[in-house]
Amino acid sequence: xxxxxxxxxxxxxxxxxxxxxxxxxxxxxxxxxxxxxxxxxxxxxxxxxxxxxxxxxxxxxxxxxxxxxxxxxxxxxxxxxxxxxxxxxxxxxxxxxxxxxxxxxxxxxxxxxxxxxxxxxxxxxxxxxxxxxxxxxxxxxxxxxxxxxxxxxxxxxxxxxxxxxxxxxxxxxxxxxxxxxxxxxxxxxxxxxxxxxxxxxxxxxxxxxxxxxxxxxxxxxxxxxxxxxxxxxxxxxxxxxxxxxxxxxxxxxxxxxxxxxxxxxxxxxxxxxxxxxxxxxxxxxxxxxxxxxxxxxxxxxxxxxxxxxxxxxxxxxxxxxxxxxxxxxxxxxx
Amino acid sequence: xxxxxxxxxxxxxxxxxxxxxxxxxxxxxxxxxxxxxxxxxxxxxxxxxxxxxxxxxxxxxxxxxxxxxxxxxxxxxxxxxxxxxxxxxxxxxxxxxxxxxxxxxxxxxxxxxxxxxxxxxxxxxxxxxxxxxxxxxxxxxxxxxxxxxxxxxxxxxxxxxxxxxxxxxxxxxxxxxxxxxxxxxxxxxxxxxxxxxxxxxxxxxxxxxxxxxxxxxxxxxxxxxxxxxxxxxxxxxxxxxxxxxxxxxxxxxxxxxxxxxxxxxxxxxxxxxxxxxxxxxxxxxxxxxxxxxxxxxxxxxxxxxxxxxxxxxxxxxxxxxxxxxxxxxxxxxxxxxxxxxxxxxxxxxxxxxxxxxxxxxxxxxxxxxxxxxxxxxxxxxxxxxxxxxxxxxxxxxxxxxxxxxxxxxxxxxxxxxxxxxxxxxxxxxxxxxxxxxxxxxxxxxxxxxxxxxxxxxxxxxxxxxxxxxxxxxxxxxxxxxxxxxxxxxxxxxxxxxxxxxxxxxxx
Numbered sequence: 001x002x003x004x005x006x007x008x009x010x011x012x013x014x015x016x017x018x019x020x021x022x023x024x025x026x027x028x029x030x031x032x033x034x035x036x037x038x039x040x041x042x043x044x045x046x047x048x049x050x051x052x053x054x055x056x057x058x059x060x061x062x063x064x065x066x067x068x069x070x071x072x073x074x075x076x077x078x079x080x081x082x083x084x085x086x087x088x089x090x091x092x093x094x095x096x097x098x099x100x101x102x103x104x105x106x107x108x109x110x111x112x113x114x115x116x117x118x119x120x121x122x123x124x125x126x127x128x129x130x131x132x133x134x135x136x137x138x139x140x141x142x143x144x145x146x147x148x149x150x151x152x153x154x155x156x157x158x159x160x161x162x163x164x165x166x167x168x169x170x171x172x173x174x175x176x177x178x179x180x181x182x183x184x185x186x187x188x189x190x191x192x193x194x195x196x197x198x199x200x201x202x203x204x205x206x207x208x209x210x211x212x213x214x215x216x217x218x219x220x221x222x223x224x225x226x227x228x229x230x231x232x233x234x235x236x237x238x239x240x241x242x243x244x245x246x247x248x249x250x251x252x253x254x255x256x257x258x259x260x261x262x263x264x265x266x267x268x269x270x271x272x273x274x275x276x277x278x279x280x281x282x283x284x285x286x287x288x289x290x291x292x293x294x295x296x297x298x299x300x301x302x303x304x305x306x307x308x309x310x311x312x313x314x315x316x317x318x319x320x321x322x323x324x325x326x327x328x329x330x331x332x333x334x
Numbered sequence: 335x336x337x338x339x340x341x342x343x344x345x346x347x348x349x350x351x352x353x354x355x356x357x358x359x360x361x362x363x364x365x366x367x368x369x370x371x372x373x374x375x376x377x378x379x380x381x382x383x384x385x386x387x388x389x390x391x392x393x394x395x396x397x398x399x400x401x402x403x404x405x406x407x408x409x410x411x412x413x414x415x416x417x418x419x420x421x422x423x424x425x426x427x428x429x430x431x432x433x434x435x436x437x438x439x440x441x442x443x444x445x446x447x448x449x450x451x452x453x454x455x456x457x458x459x460x461x462x463x464x465x466x467x468x469x470x471x472x473x474x475x476x477x478x479x480x481x482x483x484x485x486x487x488x489x490x491x492x493x494x495x496x497x498x499x500x501x502x503x504x505x506x507x508x509x510x511x512x513x514x515x516x517x518x519x520x521x522x523x524x525x526x527x528x529x530x531x532x533x534x535x536x537x538x539x540x541x542x543x544x545x546x547x548x549x550x551x552x553x554x555x556x557x558x559x560x561x562x563x564x565x566x567x568x569x570x571x572x573x574x575x576x577x578x579x580x581x582x583x584x585x586x587x588x589x590x591x592x593x594x595x596x597x598x599x600x601x602x603x604x605x606x607x608x609x610x611x612x613x614x615x616x617x618x619x620x621x622x623x624x625x626x627x628x629x630x631x632x633x634x635x636x637x638x639x640x641x642x643x644x645x646x647x648x649x650x651x652x653x654x655x656x657x658x659x660x661x662x663x664x665x666x667x668x669x670x671x672x673x674x675x676x677x678x679x680x681x682x683x684x685x686x687x688x689x690x691x692x693x694x695x696x697x698x699x700x701x702x703x704x705x706x707x708x709x710x711x712x713x714x715x716x717x718x719x720x721x722x723x724x725x726x727x728x729x730x731x732x733x734x735x736x737x738x739x740x741x742x743x744x745x746x747x748x749x750x751x752x753x754x755x756x757x758x759x760x761x762x763x764x765x766x767x768x769x770x771x772x773x774x775x776x777x778x779x780x781x782x783x784x785x786x787x788x789x790x791x792x793x794x795x796x797x798x799x800x801x802x803x804x805x806x807x808x809x810x811x812x813x814x815x816x817x818x819x820x821x822x823x824x825x826x827x828x829x830x831x832x833x834x835x836x837x838x839x840x841x
Contacts, residue, residue, distance in 0.1 A: 189705070191704070195702055197690075201686060204679060208640075208642065208662055208672060
C-alpha cells in the first residue's frame with residue numbers, strides 16, 4: 001500500500017491542484033472563506049457549506065463513475081433523485097416509520113438501476129438512449145407519487161438526513177464521505193474495479209475471458225440507482241418535502257461533469273472514484289464562490305461554464321502534448 | 335528514364351524516437367520504379383514506423399527523403415499522396431457504408447456546376463476498376479464486397495491518386511489463396527506500369543513469389559537489402575532473427591496421438607446456419623488441427639466448442655460426464671480456454687496492463703469477491719513474461735503498446751495461468767513475426783506433452799501438419815474429412831479441401 005499511495009496521489013494531482021486554485025480564488029474574493037466556527041457542537045463555515053451542498057452531486061458522481069467506466073452513461077439519475085425523494089415523502093406521509101421510508105426509497109432507486117442495466121446489458125440498447133427513457137419518464141413517475149404537489153413532511157427522523165449533525169459535521173457530508181470511501185474500498189479491495197475496467201475497455205474480450213459482463217453491467221447501474229436514492233433522500237430531507245419537478249433537476253449533468261473533471265475518460269476503462277469526488281467538490285466550490293462573490297446571479301451559469309472549460313482545457317491531452325513539446329523545445333531539442 | 339534503374343523513392347538516415355526508445359536508427363531505404371520491394375522484419379522491428387515516416391504520418395527525427403531525385407518532406411499522408419506516395423493498409427481504411435465510386439473519388443468527386451456528377455463518377459469508376467479486372471457495380475456500398483475486392487478498390491484509389499509509389503502494408507493478411515492470386519496479378523500489372531511497390535508481409539512464400547528485392551529491419555536498424563533471387567530462405571530468416579533458426583518449420587508430423595479414452599466427446603453438435611452437426615473426440619495430450627478456407631466453419635466450430643455461440647443440438651461429454659456449454663463461463667468452468675482469431679476485438683483489453691490481461695480469466699473464474707492478491711498477480715505475470723518471453727518493458731505496460739506476437743503470447747499466458755484441460759487456438763500465429771511464430775509452435779508441442787488437449791485452427795498447413803495428431807478438414811460449414819498418420823500432409827489437406835469443389839485452392 002505504501003508503494004501505491006504515491007501513484008494514487010500522482011493520478012489525482014491535477015484535481016487537487018485545481019481544487020486548491022479554486023479555493024484560493026474563493027479566499028481572495030471572500031477572505032473569511034476558510035473561517036470555521038462551532039455552534040451547538042457543529043462546525044459552520046463556507047468550506048463546510050461547500051462540502052454540505054456538494055453532497056447530492058458527490059453521491060451521484062460515485063455511481064456515475066462506475067457506469068462511465070463500463071463505457072456507459074446514466075442520464076436518469078436526476079429523475080431517480082426525484083422519484084426516491086417522492087417515495088420517502090409519500091411513505092412517511094402514509095404513516096410508515098422512517099426506516100421503512102428510507103428502505104423503500106433505496107429499494108426503488110436500485111430497481112430503477114436494474115431497469116437501466118437490463119436495457120443496456122440484456123437488450124443491448126445504447127446507454128444514452130436507454131437511460132434517457134427513465135430520465136424523461138422518471139419525473140412523470142415522481143409526479144404521480146406526489147400527485148402533482150410538493151409533498152411536505154415534518155418527520156424529524158427523515159429531516160435528520162438532510163440537516164442533522166453527526167461527528168460535528170452536517171449529516172450529508174458524513175453520508176457522502178462514508179459512502180464514497182466504502183464504494184472505493186469495495187471496488188479496489190475486491191476485483192470489481194478490475195472487472196469493470198476490463199468491460200469498459202473491451203466488453204467482448206472480457207466476456208470471452210469469462211467475465212460475467214451482463215451481471216456486472218447491471219450491478220453498475222444498480223449502484224448508480226442506489227446513489228441516486230441516497231441523494232434523493234438528502235435533497236428531500238433538506239427542503240422537508242418532495243418536489244417532483246425540481247428535485248435533482250439537471251444533477252445528472254453535474255454528476256457527469258464531476259466525473260470528467262475528476263479526470264475519468266468518457267470512453268470507459270480506468271476510473272478513479274476519489275477523482276470524481278474531488279470533481280464534485282470543485283464544482284460546488286465554483287458554485288459557492290460565484291454566489292458569495294456577489295456577482296449578479298444571472299452570471300452564475302456563464303461564469304461556471306467558463307471556469308469548467310478552463311479546467312477541461314488544462315486537463316485535455318492536447319495541452320499535455322503541448323507542454324511536453326514546449327519542454328523539449330526548452331531543452332534545445334528541435 | 336529506364337524503369338527499374340533509378341530510385342523513385344530514396345530515404346537515408348531515417349531516425350525516429352518514441353519517449354526515449356529508438357524505433358528507427360539511421361535507416362536507409364531505396365525503391366526503384368518497376369520493382370516490388372519487400373520490407374521484412376519481426377514485429378517491433380520498425381517496419382510500420384518506417385512506412386509512417388515515409389508517408390508523413392510520423393514526423394521523422396532525422397534523415398532525408400527524395401522522390402524522383404527531389405527532396406520532399408510530407409507533413410501528413412495527404413501531402414504524401416499528392417506527391418505520389420499511396421498507402422494501402424491491412425485493415426482497409428475506406429468507408430464501408432459509402433458506395434464504391436464515392437470511396438474511389440472521395441474528396442475529389444467530379445463536379446458539374448458545383449454538384450457531384452454522379453453518372454460521370456460511376457462511369458469513371460467502372461473504367462478505373464476494369465483496369466484491375468473488377469466488374470462490380472460502383473453504386474453499391476463498398477461494405478457489401480469481400481475484403482479482397484475492398485483491398486483492390488483501396489489500391490485503385492491509391493494508385494489513381496498517387497501513381498509513383500504504392501505501399502502495401504500486409505495486404506494479404508486476411509485474404510484466402512484465391513484472393514491472394516488476384517491481388518498479386520494486380521501488383522504484377524502495376525509493377526509493369528513502372529510503379530515502385532513496397533510490400534510488407536509475414537508470409538515468406540509470398541515474398542519469394544512476388545518481390546524483386548528484400549530489405550530486412552531488426553530492432554529499428556537495417557540489416558540489409560538483397561536481391562530476392564539470390565537470397566536463400568534460411569539466410570533470410572537468419573537475417574530477420576539475427577540468429578540461425580534450428581528449424582524453420584518442420585514438415586514432418588512428429589507428435590503421435592496418445593492412446594486412451596476420449597477426454598472430450600462432441601456428439602452430433604451443431605448450430606443452425608453456422609456449423610452442420612459433427613462428431614469430434616479429443617484425447618488427453620492430443621492436438622486436433624482444424625483446416626479449411628475462410629468461412630468454412632472452422633471459427634464457428636471453435637466458438638461453438640467454447641460456448642460463445644452455443645450448440646443448438648447434440649451432446650457434449652467431458653470425461654464421461656454430460657455437460658452443456660451455454661456460455662464462455664460454463665466452458666471455462668469445465669477447463670476450456672480460447673485464444674480467438676481477432677486479438678484486437680476479442681482478445682486483449684487494450685488499456686489494461688500486461689499483468690491485468692494475464693490475470694483476467696483467473697480472476698473472472700474466482701469471482702469478484704475473491705481478488706487475486708497483488709503479490710500473486712505480480713508473480714503470475716512475471717512468471718509468464720519470462721516463460722513465454724513476452725517482450726515488454728515490465729508487467730505494467732498497457733498491452734496495446736505491445737507488438738502483435740507479444741499480445742498473442744500474453745493472451746496465451748492468460749489461459750495457461752488457468753491450467754486448462756482443453757485449449758482452443760484460432761489462428762495462433764496469424765500476423766506474428768517469424769521468431770514468435772516458431773516459439774508458439776514450440777509451446778503448442780510442449781503443452782500437449784504435458785497432457786493438455788488442444789484444438790488448433792490455422793491457415794498455415796505446414797504448421798498444422800507439424801504439430802497435429804489429426805487434422806479435421808472443413809468445407810461449407812461441414813466437417814468433411816479427417817486426416818491422420820501418413821495421409822496427413824499439406825497436399826492431402828489441400829486435396830480434401832478442394833474435393834468436389836470446383837475452385838482450386840493453391841497452396
